[in-house]
Amino acid sequence: xxxxxxxxxxxxxxxxxxxxxxxxxxxxxxxxxxxxxxxxxxxxxxxxxxxxxxxxxxxxxxxxxxxxxxxxxxxxxxxxxxxxxxxxxxxxxxxxxxxxxxxxxxxxxxxxxxxxxxxxxxxxxxxxxxxxxxxxxxxxxxxxxxxxxxxxxxxxxxxxxxxxxxxxxxxxxxxxxxxxxxxxxxxxxxxxxxxxxxxx
Amino acid sequence: xxxxxxxxxxxxxxxxxxxxxxxxxxxxxxxxxxxxxxxxxxxxxxxxxxxxxxxxxxxxxxxxxxxxxxxxxxxxxxxxxxxxxxxxxxxxxxxxxxxxxxxxxxxxxxxxxxxxxxxxxxxxxxxxxxxxxxxxxxxxxxxxxxxxxxxxxxxxxxxxxxxxxxxxxxxxxxxxxxxxxxxxxxxxxxxxxxxxxxxxxxxxxxxxxxxxxxxxxxxxxxxxxxxxxxxxxxxxxxxxxxxxxxxxxxxxxxxxxxxxxxxxxxxxxxxxxxxxxxxxxxxxxxxxxxxxxxxxxxxxxxxxxxxxxxxxxxxxxxxxxxxxxxxxxxxxxxxxxxxxxxxxxxxxxxxxxxxxxxxxxxxxxxxxxxxxxxxxxxxxxxxxxxxxxxxxxxxxxxxxxxxxxxxxxxxxxxxxxxxxxxxxxxxxxxxxxxxxxxxxxxxxxxxxxxxxxxxxxxxxxxxxxxxxxxxxxxxxxxxxxxxxxxxxxxxxxxxxxxxxxxxxxxxxxxxxxxxxxxxxxxxxxxxxxxxxxxxxxxxxxxxxxxxxxxxxxxxxxxxxxxxxxxxxxxxxxxxxxxxxxxxxxxxxxxxxxxxxxxxxxxxxxxxxxxxxxxxxxxxxx
Numbered sequence: 001x002x003x004x005x006x007x008x009x010x011x012x013x014x015x016x017x018x019x020x021x022x023x024x025x026x027x028x029x030x031x032x033x034x035x036x037x038x039x040x041x042x043x044x045x046x047x048x049x050x051x052x053x054x055x056x057x058x059x060x061x062x063x064x065x066x067x068x069x070x071x072x073x074x075x076x077x078x079x080x081x082x083x084x085x086x087x088x089x090x091x092x093x094x095x096x097x098x099x100x101x102x103x104x105x106x107x108x109x110x111x112x113x114x115x116x117x118x119x120x121x122x123x124x125x126x127x128x129x130x131x132x133x134x135x136x137x138x139x140x141x142x143x144x145x146x147x148x149x150x151x152x153x154x155x156x157x158x159x160x161x162x163x164x165x166x167x168x169x170x171x172x173x174x175x176x177x178x179x180x181x182x183x184x185x186x187x188x189x190x191x192x193x194x195x196x197x198x199x200x
Numbered sequence: 201x202x203x204x205x206x207x208x209x210x211x212x213x214x215x216x217x218x219x220x221x222x223x224x225x226x227x228x229x230x231x232x233x234x235x236x237x238x239x240x241x242x243x244x245x246x247x248x249x250x251x252x253x254x255x256x257x258x259x260x261x262x263x264x265x266x267x268x269x270x271x272x273x274x275x276x277x278x279x280x281x282x283x284x285x286x287x288x289x290x291x292x293x294x295x296x297x298x299x300x301x302x303x304x305x306x307x308x309x310x311x312x313x314x315x316x317x318x319x320x321x322x323x324x325x326x327x328x329x330x331x332x333x334x335x336x337x338x339x340x341x342x343x344x345x346x347x348x349x350x351x352x353x354x355x356x357x358x359x360x361x362x363x364x365x366x367x368x369x370x371x372x373x374x375x376x377x378x379x380x381x382x383x384x385x386x387x388x389x390x391x392x393x394x395x396x397x398x399x400x401x402x403x404x405x406x407x408x409x410x411x412x413x414x415x416x417x418x419x420x421x422x423x424x425x426x427x428x429x430x431x432x433x434x435x436x437x438x439x440x441x442x443x444x445x446x447x448x449x450x451x452x453x454x455x456x457x458x459x460x461x462x463x464x465x466x467x468x469x470x471x472x473x474x475x476x477x478x479x480x481x482x483x484x485x486x487x488x489x490x491x492x493x494x495x496x497x498x499x500x501x502x503x504x505x506x507x508x509x510x511x512x513x514x515x516x517x518x519x520x521x522x523x524x525x526x527x528x529x530x531x532x533x534x535x536x537x538x539x540x541x542x543x544x545x546x547x548x549x550x551x552x553x554x555x556x557x558x559x560x561x562x563x564x565x566x567x568x569x570x571x572x573x574x575x576x577x578x579x580x581x582x583x584x585x586x587x588x589x590x591x592x593x594x595x596x597x598x599x600x601x602x603x604x605x606x607x608x609x610x611x612x613x614x615x616x617x618x619x620x621x622x623x624x625x626x627x628x629x630x631x632x633x634x635x636x637x638x639x640x641x642x643x644x645x646x647x648x649x650x651x652x653x654x655x656x657x658x659x660x661x662x663x664x665x666x667x668x669x670x671x672x673x674x675x676x677x678x679x680x681x682x683x684x685x686x687x688x689x690x691x692x693x694x695x696x697x698x699x700x701x702x703x704x705x706x707x708x709x710x711x712x713x714x715x716x717x718x719x720x721x722x723x724x725x726x727x728x729x730x731x732x733x734x735x736x737x738x739x740x741x742x743x744x745x746x747x748x749x750x751x752x753x754x755x756x757x758x759x760x761x762x763x764x765x766x767x768x769x770x771x772x773x774x775x776x777x778x779x780x781x782x783x784x785x786x787x788x789x790x791x792x793x794x795x796x797x798x799x800x801x802x803x804x805x806x807x808x809x810x811x812x813x814x815x816x817x818x819x820x821x
Binding site for chain 1: 311312374377378379381382385386387388392412413414415416417419420421423424427428431432433434435437440441442443446450807811814815
């Protein structure tokens with residue numbers, strides 16, 4: 001997590017912050033995680049032996065809106081970082097909460113989408129398409145949820161004065177921001193590959 | 201040490217202060233103590249995994265063995281493989297990395313000491329979780345490779361434990377990999393450039409990158425297996441269009457880098473042991489380092505040679521045959537580096553060198569039999585025979601385990617301040633060397649004669665009896681060698697010779713400080729001017745004239761200004777939540793109810809602990 005673990009008298013060899021380097025490493029690992037899930041989906045999207053096919057069930061306009069909502073949360077995340085870099089804690093909390101709210105809207109939309117799909121006859125157990133779709137998008141949703149929790153934690157830390165001084169606060173917000181933007185970018189890839197690329 | 205006597209209450213509850221005793225170990229964030237915890241745990245699992253192997257060999261000592269029935273045999277060979285790979289070779293490498301990386305790069309700890317403790321606890325609990333399956337309806341029995349759809353359809357619950365247990369161990373590996381990468385890249389002492397790093401550190405870095413990218417792939421495969429088994433998903437269900445080959449691709453895309461994850465640390469150890477005992481610089485340092493990186497990169501392009509018998513088609517088979525032969529090139533470069541290091545050296549045959557030589561010689565045999573697998577028609581004959589078992593034991597036992605023992609003998613005096621016995625160490629080596637070759641050498645012959653792997657018994661009259669009996673004797677000799685090592689350890693604890701800071705006339709930074717090292721490692725962070733810096737300082741090569749003779753650091757210097765990371769409860773608490781959640785999934789799989797509540801409880805514990813961890817400062821003022 002976002003705490004600086006090293007005694008302050010130790011400068012890093014590369015000049016890069018330790019936690020930021022660790023986050024980049026972790027996100028590199030996550031690329032392979034989502035890469036494997038997306039590959040599985042690509043393998044199975046055309047193999048529907050029972051139940052609805054992808055394009056019988058996707059509601060592209062609906063998902064486009066929720067994708068737009070998630071995309072906007074990256075903007076508010078940037079504004080949050082800009083606020084803490086100015087030392088503006090109130091602005092930080094407003095934009096963090098806005099980001100979390102947009103994230104929760106996205107998750108709410110996903111829950112609604114999943115519910116609709118189940119009603120229309122697509123479950124985890126229905127077909128290989130169902131399994132690979134729900135596990136891929138479900139893991140993405142779990143990542144967004146973890147991100148929301150971290151955003152709310154930053155709000156709490158700001159209230160408790162644990163994001164001082166400005167350099168330390170900026171570092172923590174930027175770290176969570178890296179994660180948040182990554183999860184957004186993964187969704188852009190999922191949206192294009194899963195929803196927009198036509199199946200046969 | 202500013203925290204002594206003051207209990208700060210800035211976190212959720214008071215910071216632990218114990219430095220010794222059970223609580224001292226459970227809350228420690230000191231990389232040296234965590235390294236020892238890793239090592240002891242891995243050695244206990246080594247004994248357990250070895251006992252499983254003894255049972256397997258007893259069963260196969262003669263035709264129609266009756267020691268184990270088929271079900272128990274399946275559990276034993278599966279658990280033997282899982283144990284030796286995930287609970288012995290990997291964590292023993294991590295134990296040495298944990299202890300040695302900060303000492304060898306001139307740092308006071310790893311980059312994230314609490315994450316380091318978290319890795320250890322997750323690893324320990326993951327291992328216990330996996331072994332608890334023996335008492336909860338049967339251990340994993342579908343092989344360490346867990347091929348679907350066998351693994352998804354086995355009625356016993358073992359493979360559910362497999363999918364969850366390896367997942368837990370993967371979390372530990374991932375956290376450790378991130379930690380070591382940041383430590384090596386970012387916490388080097390002034391002047392310790394990348395091309396001055398000891399080779400063990402380089403190989404640890406390559407290993408960590410392999411872990412970083414391989415673990416998520418197996419994580420996805422294991423999640424798919426879990427969803428198929430517990431939640432009736434269709435990833436590998438043939439009737440729903442599921443594709444078992446998907447499992448094989450994902451598994452081996454992880455599984456082949458995993459092979460290098462196990463062997464590269466041992467290669468690094470040997471590359472540091474040989475120069476010390478040949479009293480010569482390493483021959484071709486840059487070539488050795490780049491060969492290690494090349495292995496790490498090329499290791500991603502060879503996975504389908506595990507699948508030559510699947511029928512991927514001639515193009516895919518040929519491509520993977522070629523890439524597999526190519527990866528022998530950097531491996532061969534390393535072999536010549538080691539031979540060149542020994543050539544003309546002033547060689548001292550101490551136990552670490554013996555084990556290192558055992559590594560080089562046995563790894564050559566294993567490497568050569570590996571090249572024979574690259575030839576597709578030949579591999580088609582070898583697949584699923586004991587020839588394969590012979591091959592991977594020559595690289596993983598003859599290679600990794602001998603290399604790890606070389607590291608244990610080499611650094612033991614640094615760990616504990618006392619030497620391991622020389623004579624009994626040599627006895628240990630020769631017992632293990634002879635026992636190893638007795639056990640696994642004949643498997644080449646039996647494999648070519650057609651004895652299949654993973655089969656719990658064989659009939660009379662196949663012509664396999666003699667070599668199988670010899671192998672069983674060999675297994676007991678290996679068991680004896682492990683006991684010899686235990687005796688050596690106990691004798692060393694009781695009346696071992698005091699090691700002093702530098703018992704081997706070493707070359708690298710860890711020998712410049714006292715044995716065992718002080719808690720803060722270095723009184724003054726060293727300034728590095730050369731590869732093998734300590735050697736040059738000792739013998740005053742390349743030291744500018746007029747500079748004072750270097751002082752060996754360590755001991756009772758004034759270090760009041762050093763702020764070490766403080767102990768913490770949270771890594772352990774966060775780790776405990778994870779197996780709890782995994783048991784919840786097991787409950788769902790058994791349809792006994794309560795599963796979701798247990799999962800939620802486990803995740804909540806981890807979440808709260810991570811929260812407490814995040815608001816707790818790394819170092820108490």
